[in-house]
Each structure stands twice: as C-alpha cells, then as structure tokens.
Amino acid sequence: MLRVNLGQLGREASVAVDGRLPNDEELWKDVGFSWVGDVEVRLRASYAGTGEVVLRGEADGTLSQECRRCLMQVETRFKKHLTMVFVTDTSGQDDDGGLYAFEPEGSELDVSHAVREELILAVNPYVVCDPECVGLCPSCGVNLNEGACDCSVEEVDPRWAALRDLKSE
C-alpha cells in the first residue's frame, strides 16, 4: 500500500512516499500482464494550489508478458516517470491523464490505485519475444521458432491471385 500521511504533509512542505507494490496483490488482477517481483515506487507528495496534492516520482519493475505471436513469456525491464494530481473536484477539469479524486481515508490518502492506473496505461500490451518471431502454426500450434511442422502451407500462385483480384473488381 502506498499512502500519503496528510498530517505530515500539512506540517512539511513535501513528504516522500516510497514503497513496493507486491506482484501478487489484488491490484494486478486481470490487467493482462504480470510482474516478476515487486514494483518499486518512489514518489514525493506536495500540496499545490487549493488543497490539491501532487505526486511526482517513478516506478520500476520487471514485466512478464506473453509474446503476441508465439505466446512465450517475455520479461522486460519497465520504468515510468509518474505525475499524479489529486483534486477534490474532478468535474469540469480537462482530464488528459494523471488526474485523480482526492478521497482521503482519515488522515491518509491511498495512492496505489492511481499508480496502478498510470502503469497500466504505460505498459505496451503488444510485445514480441523477438522482432523475427514467426509465431505458432495456425493449424497445429507448433512453435515455428523451434522448427517447422508437417502442415502443408497453402501457397497461392501470385498469378492466380492477380486474376482473382481482377475478377472481384
């Protein structure tokens, strides 16, 4: 959990909000990717304007995702700079991202859901294990990076294809 202590923030100009979001937390359920180990988050919170709380910092971790073509797990380092603004009234604001409702629980503000949202937006969902990955055979499912299969590949003679295009015009 990542929480800003609002009492401390009131006394000090800014406070550090550092923590880890464990990869097995409910937060990461059904997001389409998983983390290898914890996500490290380093933020600094400060008041801005009339009661707005601004958090700036970064998060990093190691992503584990399926290759879009062959479904192998691909691990990549991930790092993202974060800027999040918590406002008491989000209506009428231009939300071009990074804007969240300021809803403290007692004297604390939980920012883990905002961090989650920022990270989901930043993760590229289309990863490949290798730009040259040839994927799986559509008929037998064999990983073609590891070798050919016995399926006959239906090749269309380019001359016939041209003729067919003419006909359909």
Ligand SMILES: [Zn+2]
């Ligand atoms: Zn692949």
Ligand SMILES: [Zn+2]
């Ligand atoms: Zn095959």
